[in-house]
Amino acid sequence: MREIGNRSKPSKLPQSSKANIKNARVDEGEHRRNRTLILSAATAAAAVIVYYLFLKGGVLRSFRNTMPVGDDRAFDVVDIPGKGKGVVAMRDIEVHPYICIESDSSPAQLLKSRLRNLTPSQRDEYYSLSYVHPGKHLKSLSEDDITLAIFQTNGISAGDSVGLFPRTARLNHGCSAAFNSVYSWRSREGNLVVHAIKQIKRGQVDFFFSFEDPEMNSNLNIQQELLTTYMDTKRPRHERQAYVKSNYDFTCTCSVCSLPEVESRTSDKRLSKMTDLYQTFATWGRGEIDGITASRIAKDIWELGEQEGYWSERGRLAGDVVYVASAHSDERGVLAWAHLARKWFSIELGNDSTQALEMQTVLNKTRSHFAWGTRYPQLIELPAHVG
Known part of the structure; x- marks a missing residue:
């Protein structure tokens, strides 16, 4: 796996x-x-x-x-x-x-x-x-x-x-x-x-x-x-x-590093929380959390990214939840998260990228994902955002 x-x-x-x-x-x-x-x-x-x-x-x-x-x-x-x-x-x-x-x-x-x-x-x-x-x-x-x-x-x-x-x-x-x-x-x-x-x-x-x-x-x-x-x-x-x-050998003065102290601390908390959530999300692979919890964590990461303006890695995040939904035999969840994954893989990697094309295959045939049915059936949470 x-x-x-x-x-x-x-x-x-x-x-x-x-x-x-x-x-x-x-x-x-x-x-x-x-x-x-x-x-x-x-x-x-x-x-x-x-x-x-x-x-x-x-x-x-x-x-x-x-x-x-x-x-x-x-x-x-x-x-x-x-x-x-x-x-x-x-x-x-x-x-x-x-x-x-x-x-x-x-x-x-x-x-x-x-x-x-x-x-x-x-x-x-x-x-x-x-x-x-x-x-x-x-x-x-x-x-x-x-x-x-x-x-x-x-x-x-x-x-x-x-x-x-x-x-x-x-x-x-x-x-x-x-x-x-x-x-x-x-x-x-x-x-x-x-x-x-x-x-x-x-x-x-x-x-x-x-x-x-x-x-x-x-x-x-x-x-x-x-x-x-x-x-x-x-x-x-x-x-x-x-x-x-x-x-x-340079000091970063980008718009985020140049934020006033109070705003910078708020940004730091969001980013650190995203890192912590990613680590917890990854424990689904070891069976430490179920699909519902994993999908809920993914939604929290997405929302923090929206608040922060951190839009990178969204294709991979949504694609990972497609994996989770497939493993738990949740066709509804597969379709919803695969739409997001295809969109953001297309943005980050190109609509002809291997990852975007794989998501299109899953959308065309929901049960085609290699992880389908490898865990107990469960309905995971759907994404809150359509973009």
Whole structure:
């Protein structure tokens, strides 16, 4: 029986994965985990490990450009005060269409030949990516050090391997309600796909700076930044900020981390409660709670997410309740939760994703779910929300 409540999803390469890069797909709460990148004499050895994991394993992909979807002017990479570069909306972006589809550059070739096989513009694009600095105790970095540092900071898990996606790597981090975009690896096509999970309006911003020159303020407030998340942000502000500072060397000032103290504490309580509820929800798989309790917990998680503005992971949550309803032979529950799961899998992963298509199959034939009838019959609770 598969475990329910597992929030695994593609993530940037955890810094702890120097010697285990192919394990970059991680479980809930372990996204982008462990220590800040430290480069030293061990860098050369780490590069050799990376080379053998990728080159010897045959995981070689050519460098291909981002494939624009629809109007390529929907977003652009620009300089953002205090952040370096970021991705901003050039027009209104609706929920759920692909924002971009990107094929990965080959980290094996980058590390093996130090980018010599790439065009000058591709090399410039790679070297313009940010990386976590190694510490002030090192006076200088070699080209190999910088190449490896960029890879370790910007690498994104792609199935059983890791790739570099230069455009997606420009997406800055936001916590909880602040992030509006998610990405997923499509193994069938060999592409990373970025989706908008919220409407992204041109004319709104999620970063806060003030300049003496009114024209600079005017120019700043014409686009909303596209933000993804580098971690599981269902945790208090001080933990989130400590994590990104330790692992990515910046202090998060997203709209959620910038909330006034009272509002921030309220947000922290919601997020911590969601984490606790997910852990309890997962105990259904061990038979510690029944289907009614599991579905009630899922509804509570959904409601807290609605209050918080945390819309990520909804497809997986609803899909897990489909599993519960099927196991308890509840056709009514299967249909209700499968509608939600299909909708949110389509938003987060695409309507042609494996998960969305699986939910459509269940909707077409309710008893087709592999878990059907594996537990005692029970009518679970139906979702309170239709969206």
